[in-house]
Amino acid sequence: MSDPGAAEPRPSPGQAGASQAGASHGDHDHGDHDYGDHDYGDHGAHRPLPATDVELRARALEALLVAKGLVTTDAIERVISYYEHDVGPRNGAKVVARAWLDPAYRQRLLADGTAAIAELGYGGAEGDNMVVVANTPTVHNAVVCTLCSCYPWPVLGLPPAWYKSLPYRARMVAEPRAVLQEFGLELPAEVEVRVWDSSAEVRYLVLPMRPPGTEGWDQERLAGIVTRDCMIGTAVPSVDAAP
Amino acid sequence: MDGAHDVGGMQGFGAVVVPGGDVAYQEPWEARVFALHMLVSIQDLGGGPGGRPTREEMPAADYLAASYYQRWLWSAERRLERKGLIQPGEVERMMERLWDGEPDLRRDDPALAASAVAEVRRAAPMAPASGARFAVGDRVRVRRMRPARHTRCPRYVRGASGRVERVQGLDGLPELAAYGEPATPEPVYAVAFDSRELWGDDGRPPWTVVVDLWEHYLEEAPSA
Numbered sequence: 195m196s197d198p199g200a201a202e203p204r205p206s207p208g209q210a211g212a213s214q215a216g217a218s219h220g221d222h223d224h225g226d227h228d229y230g231d232h233d234y235g236d237h238g239a240h241r242p243l244p245a246t247d248v249e250l251r252a253r254a255l256e257a258l259l260v261a262k263g264l265v266t267t268d269a270i271e272r273v274i275s276y277y278e279h280d281v282g283p284r285n286g287a288k289v290v291a292r293a294w295l296d297p298a299y300r301q302r303l304l305a306d307g308t309a310a311i312a313e314l315g316y317g318g319a320e321g322d323n324m325v326v327v328a329n330t331p332t333v334h335n336a337v338v339c340t341l342c343s344c345y346p347w348p349v350l351g352l353p354p355a356w357y358k359s360l361p362y363r364a365r366m367v368a369e370p371r372a373v374l375q376e377f378g379l380e381l382p383a384e385v386e387v388r389v390w391d392s393s394a395e396v397r398y399l400v401l402p403m404r405p406p407g408t409e410g411w412d413q414e415r416l417a418g419i420v421t422r423d424c425m426i427g428t429a430v431p432s433v434d435a436a437p
Numbered sequence: 438m439d440g441a442h443d444v445g446g447m448q449g450f451g452a453v454v455v456p457g458g459d460v461a462y463q464e465p466w467e468a469r470v471f472a473l474h475m476l477v478s479i480q481d482l483g484g485g486p487g488g489r490p491t492r493e494e495m496p497a498a499d500y501l502a503a504s505y506y507q508r509w510l511w512s513a514e515r516r517l518e519r520k521g522l523i524q525p526g527e528v529e530r531m532m533e534r535l536w537d538g539e540p541d542l543r544r545d546d547p548a549l550a551a552s553a554v555a556e557v558r559r560a561a562p563m564a565p566a567s568g569a570r571f572a573v574g575d576r577v578r579v580r581r582m583r584p585a586r587h588t589r590c591p592r593y594v595r596g597a598s599g600r601v602e603r604v605q606g607l608d609g610l611p612e613l614a615a616y617g618e619p620a621t622p623e624p625v626y627a628v629a630f631d632s633r634e635l636w637g638d639d640g641r642p643p644w645t646v647v648v649d650l651w652e653h654y655l656e657e658a659p660s661a
Contacts, residue, residue, distance in 0.1 A: 214547060247532075248507050252466040253541065254531035255523075257629065258471055260542045261531075264522060265476045268545040269553045273472035276554050277461075308562060318558040323606060325627075340591050342447030342489055343505070352471070356458040358505045361450035367646045368446040368595065368636055376454040387644040393589045394625045394649035395563060396605050 201425035282351035283422035285316045286399060289326075289349060290425065291416035294404040307399065311349060321348035321397055327390060328401040329430070334381050335388045336374070336427025337398045346397035350422055362382055367391055376426040380403065400427040407433040438585055439592060442498035446593040446636070467506035474513045477639030478523040479556045484519030488512045490587035490615045569624040569652070575601045577628060577657035579650065587615040590654040594646075598658040600649055610653050623652045 259265040289311055295301040303310035307324035311317060324346060327335040338343065343358040355360050365373050369388045374380075381387065388397045404422045408416060423429035444450070462468045477483045485491065491512040492500070500508065517523045535541070571577055578598040582590065589611045605627055609620030632644045 205615070245469070248510065249464065249466040249505075250532050250535060252470045252473075252510055254528050254535055255510065255517075257467055257535060257541055258523060258527055258531045259482075259517075260544050262522070263544070264482055265473065266546040266549050267543045268547060268548040269476055270472040271468055272550040272554050274468045275476050276557065277471070278468075280652070289474065296551060308560070317560045319560075320559040322562045325603070325605070329462070341443055341589065341594070352461040353460060354459050355463055355505065356453050356455070359450075359453065359458065360444055360447075360501070362453045364444040364447040364450050365453065369641075370644055371642070373453050374454060383642050388629075389644065389646045390627075391646060391648045393591060394605065395608055396627070396649050426579065 207211075210322050217423060276350050277347070281316070281348050283349075283420075283425065284344070284417070285314070285351075286349035286422070287417040287420035287426045288314055288413070289316070289399070290401060290420045291413045293326075293401055294416055295413055300328075300401075303401065311399075316348045318348050320344070321346050323396045324349070324399060325390075325396050326399045326401050327388070329403045329427075331403070332384070333386050333388055334367065334427065334430075335390060335398075335400045336370060337390045337392060338363060339392045340364070340367055341393060344392035346399050349399055350425060354422070374428060377423065379429055387415050400416060405431050405433055438493055438587065440493045440581060441495075441500040442493050443592050445591045462506075463504070464506075465506075470506045470510045470513065474509050475557065476553060477513050477516055479553050482520055482522055482533050483516030484521065485516060486587060486615045486617075488516065490611075491515050493587060500587075504536045548583060563625070564622055566604040566606050567623045569604050570654065571601050571604075571624070571626060571652070573601050573604065577601060577626070577655040578658040579628070579654055580656055584612060588612055591633060591648065594628075594630060594648050594650070597634050598628055599628040599634065599648075601626050602629040603627040605649060608651065610651050612653075624644075625649055625651050626655065628655070632661075 220281070256270065260267060289303065292314065293303050299310065299313075300368065302313075303326050308317065310326075311321065311324050329335055337345075337356075338347040340363045343353055343363075345353040345357060362373065367389055370389050371381065374387075392398055402420065404416070405419070408419070419431045419433060420433070421429055425429050457463060462471075474488055478488065488509065489512075494515075495503070495508060495511060501512075503511065510572045514523070514528060518525060576598060577600075579590065579594045579596060581596050582588075584590070603626065605625040607622035608614075608625050609622050613620035626649070627647050628650050629645050629647045632641075632646060635646060
């Protein structure tokens with residue numbers, strides 16, 4: 195319900211040519227390229243390029259820095275791999291499941307999120323100051339960053355595109371119920387919605403309520419129903435999500 | 438600065454849930470730009486303010502038109518230029534060489550790669566709050582301002598009154614710290630605002646917006 199993902203890339207505003215962005219610019223048989231028509235001098239050098247050129251531009255910057263000996267290729271790949279494989283919402287789900295099973299851990303988590311999360315081995319950039327906010331029958335929490343894209347990387351990984359998008363950043367503070375409805379989340383009118391705008395160095399994680407029907411489940415099984423969106427606050431856990 | 442990045446409350450951007458919006462990277466090159474930008478910071482290759490304040494300097498129309506990682510690419514280039522490590526025009530010349538078929542150069546250094554990952558695992562927590570002017574439960578009002586520099590005070594809360602929800606810790610004022618200027622760490626507060634204070638009462642069920650604000654941004658709320 196909360197997964198808006200379909201396969202095709204979404205052209206951003208002003209990116210009319212986005213569908214071309216994946217084309218290989220190194221393909222010399224690609225006869226209709228317009229690379230030579232662009233003015234890359236003066237103003238051009240300081241303005242974002244059309245999407246058809248941005249991939250080449252990214253490649254060129256990397257090539258330039260590698261050629262200058264400033265960055266190394268395997269460092270780029272290790273950083274990408276770290277954020278793809280070593281951190282992600284599975285980390286946050288373990289934190290949530292532990293809090294559901296262990297009242298003392300839950301207490302520590304709400305009192306000092308950074309320290310309690312570190313107990314499970316998670317921490318680092320964009321998780322330096324963690325505050326965990328708990329949903330209750332009367333309060334539903336959700337997280338946004340209106341100015342940028344702040345997000346608790348060590349427990350959730352890198353944010354999905356929609357979290358970083360202008361519509362989410364613009365609307366979540368001004369019409370949160372309408373946004374939650376887009377995700378398929380309808381909350382009773384009497385529930386207070388609390389939207390946390392991560393405008394400083396604090397990063398927020400939502401502790402969702404454990405749903406009914408999970409009595410007797412172990413930590414791993416519980417973690418399996420805690421999706422990323424449950425910890426952003428655009429979804430709530432459901433036994434239907436169980437693997 | 439009051440740039441195009443400060444979008445809280447704006448209308449006209451359309452739907453949040455759209456096809457293809459549920460992934461971290463929408464194009465493969467975006468992952469490499471992300472990592473490259475991280476390395477610029479980790480290896481101290483950037484000059485001037487960091488990536489985020491730099492992106493806020495993008496011309497407003499360009500900021501709105503660019504994709505997320507196009508903005509990161511832009512800020513990486515500007516920071517490298519400010520440090521004097523690349524010159525304007527060099528990226529364009531490399532684009533031409535790659536276009537003409539020059540193969541991508543590869544250079545590895547496992548020790549450097551390991552130290553980069555170690556660096557992103559390192560945390561830099563705020564100091565615990567002390568000497569805070571306001572306490573949890575106090576009513577505060579956000580100052581009116583029009584900052585020329587990087588700020589973390591969103592426009593939509595300026596002039597609004599709220600209640601201190603938490604005292605988060607001590608941190609340097611972004612208006613100074615983002616530029617490497619001395620900034621005595623000051624309390625940062627989570628301030629809770631009633632939606633009707635921010636957007637008026639239009640009959641919708643009210644909600645709460647909590648915003649983290651430095652002490653400099655706040656004053657005592659006028660008595661009701």
